[in-house]
Amino acid sequence: xxxxxxxxxxxxxxxxxxxxxxxxxxxxxxxxxxxxxxxxxxxxxxxxxxxxxxxxxxxxxxxxxxxxxxxxxxxxxxxxxxxxxxxxxxxxxxxxxxxxxxxxxxxxxxxxxxxxxxxxxxxxxxxxxxxxxxxxxxxxxxxxxxxxxxxxxxxxxxxxxxxxxxxxxxxxxxxxxxxxxxxxxxxxxxxxxxxxxxxxxxxxxxxxxxxxxxxxxxxxxxxxxxxxxxxxxxxxxxxxxxxxxxxxxxxxxxxxxxxxxxxxxxxxxxxxxxxxxxxxxxxxxxxxxxxxxxxxxxxxxxxxxxx
Numbered sequence: 001x002x003x004x005x006x007x008x009x010x011x012x013x014x015x016x017x018x019x020x021x022x023x024x025x026x027x028x029x030x031x032x033x034x035x036x037x038x039x040x041x042x043x044x045x046x047x048x049x050x051x052x053x054x055x056x057x058x059x060x061x062x063x064x065x066x067x068x069x070x071x072x073x074x075x076x077x078x079x080x081x082x083x084x085x086x087x088x089x090x091x092x093x094x095x096x097x098x099x100x101x102x103x104x105x106x107x108x109x110x111x112x113x114x115x116x117x118x119x120x121x122x123x124x125x126x127x128x129x130x131x132x133x134x135x136x137x138x139x140x141x142x143x144x145x146x147x148x149x150x151x152x153x154x155x156x157x158x159x160x161x162x163x164x165x166x167x168x169x170x171x172x173x174x175x176x177x178x179x180x181x182x183x184x185x186x187x188x189x190x191x192x193x194x195x196x197x198x199x200x201x202x203x204x205x206x207x208x209x210x211x212x213x214x215x216x217x218x219x220x221x222x223x224x225x226x227x228x229x230x231x232x233x234x235x236x237x238x239x240x241x242x243x244x245x246x247x248x249x250x251x252x253x254x255x256x257x258x259x260x261x262x263x264x265x266x267x268x269x270x271x272x273x274x275x276x277x278x279x280x281x282x283x284x285x286x287x288x289x290x291x292x293x294x295x296x297x298x299x300x301x302x303x304x305x306x307x
Contacts (some may be wrong), residue, residue, distance in 0.1 A: 021094075021103030026058040028093045029107055036142035038066070039136055042251040042282050043195030044116055044266070045071055045135075047140045047238075052141055062086055062141070063111040070120035073283075077129030077137070079112050079119040085137040086110055093147070093218065093294040131155045131170070132248050134191040139254070142176070150177035151189035151304030152230055154248035156266065157297050160241045160288075165206050170194055174220045174301035176229030176254070183228030183301035185215050207238035216264070216297055221253075223260030223303025229268060230298035237288050243270075249280035249299040265295045 002010050036050040048066030053059075083105070091104055112119040119127065132154060139150040152173025157170045170192050175183040188194055199210045211212050214233035222228030237243075247266050253262035268280035271293040278296075280284070280286060290296065 001113065011267050017099060018101055018103030018106075021098050021101050022106040023093045024091055024096055024098055025104050026107050028090065029053055029054070029060050030056050032060065032145065035144040035146055037038065040142040040252050041075070041136060041145065042054045042120060042248055043071070043073060043075065043196045045075065047118070047136055049140050051141075051144045058247055059107045059109065061109040061111065064116065064118055065111065067113065067116040067118055068113060070117050070124045070187055072284040074125035074127045075129065075133050076117045076120035076124040077133040078126055079277060081134050082112050082118045082137055085134050085191070086141060089138055089141040089145070089183075093126040093145075099199060103186050114186070125127070128246055131157055131171040131191070131245065135189075136248070139176075140191045143255060143257065146257060148178040149183070149223075149227055149260055149300050149304050150254035151176045151228075152249060152263065152266070153254050154299065155192045155246075156296060157246040158233075158243070158296060159265050160208075160235075160237070160243040162241050165241075166306075167202075167206055169196055171196070171231065171233055171298050173230040173298035174254075176257075176263075177223055177225035177227050177304035179258070179304060180225070183220050183303075184231040185220070186231045187228065188302075197288065209236040209238065210234070211293065212306045214230070214294050216300065219264040219297075219300030221256040221261035221300060221303030222307045223256055223258075224305030224307060225260070225303065227254070227256070227260070227263045227301030227303045230264070230300045233296045233298075234293060236293040237290060237292050241288050242285060243285065243288055243294050244285035246282060247282045247296075254299050254302045256301070256302035257304055259306035261307070263300035263302050269295050
């Protein structure tokens with residue numbers, strides 16, 4: 001490309017792409033107001049953000065002061081994840097087809113306190129930061145901006161295995177409603193954006209039976225626009241396995257906005273051989289015998305506006 005067009009032309013267009021993205025975000029900022037939000041997690045930590053718009057220079061300061069200190073669990077997130085989530089949220093507000101690039105960040109001043117769970121110090125554990133805390137940051141920002149209700153807010157990271165088989169998947173749920181649209185049922189939201197293994201492939205390659213994969217009707221929040229519903233996923237094991245789940249919104253429901261109702265929380269449980277139901281925590285690991293079943297019910301999204 002450089003040989004064909006020349007280095008100066010290529011550099012000029014690279015700059016144009018970033019300048020265009022910067023101006024696109026500044027046009028969004030022109031329409032925004034100051035806002036703040038406090039997001040509570042199932043394990044007691046909170047993510048706080050205050051968004052202050054400077055209309056003179058068409059910029060915004062996104063300040064995460066007040067966020068909980070780094071945790072002794074694995075839900076800490078490196079600051080790069082917080083920046084990426086902020087970039088994602090502001091890119092979603094741009095109603096134009098522009099490539100995602102660093103120009104989007106130029107109008108944004110992102111402040112993340114040192115030592116909080118969004119900028120932890122080594123050797124803090126961060127494995128859930130990318131998959132779970134990123135979702136929480138995203139919904140915190142949408143809450144402060146007031147543009148849409150919370151999505152399911154979790155990836156429902158599900159793994160199972162033994163010495164011969166290992167498997168990992170994330171499971172869809174409900175998306176949040178907005179000022180002129182309902183949430184969507186049974187979709188991957190925000191940071192997930194993945195697809196599940198086909199049932200036929202899953203059962204062919206692993207000693208499991210997928211007994212149910214259905215929409216949890218009514219699990220989305222009520223409102224003028226309803227939140228999307230989560231799903232029920234039910235898997236029976238045909239060999240002894242260890243099943244693990246890393247998930248959120250099992251205690252705190254996804255928030256509604258502008259008077260909309262909250263989405264229903266998810267739950268995880270095991271059906272043992274004798275038919276008893278054994279609850280699993282949001283972050284848990286348990287052994288299962290052949291013939292036992294795990295059930296994962298994912299959260300619904302929040303509603304928007306009073307019903």
